[in-house]
Amino acid sequence: MSRFLDWNGHGWIALGLRLYLGVVFLLACWHKILHPASFALDVATYQILPLELVNLQALVLPWVELFVALMLVLGLRTRAAVLLVNAMMVMFMVALAIALARGLDMGCGCFASEGGDDPITWRTLVRDGTWLAMGLYVQWLDRRPLGLDRLLTRRTS
Amino acid sequence: MRGLTLVRDAGIVVAISTVAAFSVNALRHDGIPIVAKEPYRILVPCPEPGGDVIPLAPADVRWGDAADLVIDARPVAEAGSWSAPGAQNVPFDYLDPVSDDKLSDLLSTRCDRVVVYGDGDRPDSGEELAREISGHGVRNVHFVPGGVAAVRTHLGAQVTP
Numbered sequence: 001m002s003r004f005l006d007w008n009g010h011g012w013i014a015l016g017l018r019l020y021l022g023v024v025f026l027l028a029c030w031h032k033i034l035h036p037a038s039f040a041l042d043v044a045t046y047q048i049l050p051l052e053l054v055n056l057q058a059l060v061l062p063w064v065e066l067f068v069a070l071m072l073v074l075g076l077r078t079r080a081a082v083l084l085v086n087a088m089m090v091m092f093m094v095a096l097a098i099a100l101a102r103g104l105d106m107g108c109g110c111f112a113s114e115g116g117d118d119p120i121t122w123r124t125l126v127r128d129g130t131w132l133a134m135g136l137y138v139q140w141l142d143r144r145p146l147g148l149d150r151l152l153t154r155r156t157s
Numbered sequence: 158m159r160g161l162t163l164v165r166d167a168g169i170v171v172a173i174s175t176v177a178a179f180s181v182n183a184l185r186h187d188g189i190p191i192v193a194k195e196p197y198r199i200l201v202p203c204p205e206p207g208g209d210v211i212p213l214a215p216a217d218v219r220w221g222d223a224a225d226l227v228i229d230a231r232p233v234a235e236a237g238s239w240s241a242p243g244a245q246n247v248p249f250d251y252l253d254p255v256s257d258d259k260l261s262d263l264l265s266t267r268c269d270r271v272v273v274y275g276d277g278d279r280p281d282s283g284e285e286l287a288r289e290i291s292g293h294g295v296r297n298v299h300f301v302p303g304g305v306a307a308v309r310t311h312l313g314a315q316v317t318p
Binding site for chain 2: 033036037040041044045047051052054055056058059060062063064066067068071077079080081083084087
């Protein structure tokens with residue numbers, strides 16, 4: 001088990017996954033930041049959050065996605081970034097599962113708003129689950145992330 | 158300790174994101190209030206409990222036989238001017254589904270299948286009502302394609318002004 005954890009290949013696989021997740025989150029945040037009102041409507045459509053928290057979520061979440069995406073791509077505070085990615089993926093999956101269980105016929109709001117993207121299905125949930133699995137891989141197996149983190153560690157040591 | 162550092166870093170990212178989000182929102186002309194003042198008008202279609210229905214030609218309907226419960230899905234006024242023999246009028250309304258009680262009353266007869274006909278338009282009120290009834294768990298629900306026009310042609314009924 002220890003040999004598996006110490007395998008050097010994890011860093012390279014994790015680098016690929018990090019870059020992929022970083023691009024996914026960059027694509028996801030773009031429309032939300034440009035059109036906060038549309039995204040707020042998407043958040044409200046899930047009918048999960050109380051009205052008082054809808055706009056707060058719609059405003060802050062895309063910026064968290066943006067910073068996290070940049071951190072993943074640059075390899076800066078990678079483990080904190082991927083912790084946030086995993087937390088967001090769990091949050092998205094819970095919201096999707098509730099909407100699907102209620103039988104709501106609506107767009108995901110993940111990459112575009114106002115139903116402009118594909119309607120939510122169980123496949124959307126599987127897709128998010130796959131991204132969560134990627135995030136967990138990076139979280140657990142990328143011990144010394146390639147990127148700015150490693151450069152900064154070298155300089156200080 | 159390492160876990161705490163991780164959570165602290167994540168918290169810092171969220172805090173910076175919040176400050177950035179609020180600042181940009183305050184500066185932009187199409188910014189939104191941090192707390193929504195009015196509920197959003199969300200348009201999420203309700204799941205329709207539609208079930209499977211089977212088309213049935215007028216010639217295959219057992220008109221006047223209690224084994225076939227024939228339902229006319231048109232509005233009361235239209236059904237009042239002409240209706241197939243033995244048909245019961247249950248007007249179809251998208252916004253006012255048939256209640257369970259009403260359905261129980263209808264199905265208390267000794268019928269072995271339900272046949273619905275409607276206006277024959279697109280969508281056909283007969284087919285829609287048939288789906289609604291089937292969605293309540295009723296089996297053997299049929300509709301007559303072409304609606305009342307097809308029924309009248311088959312039965313050779315005369316229009317009553």
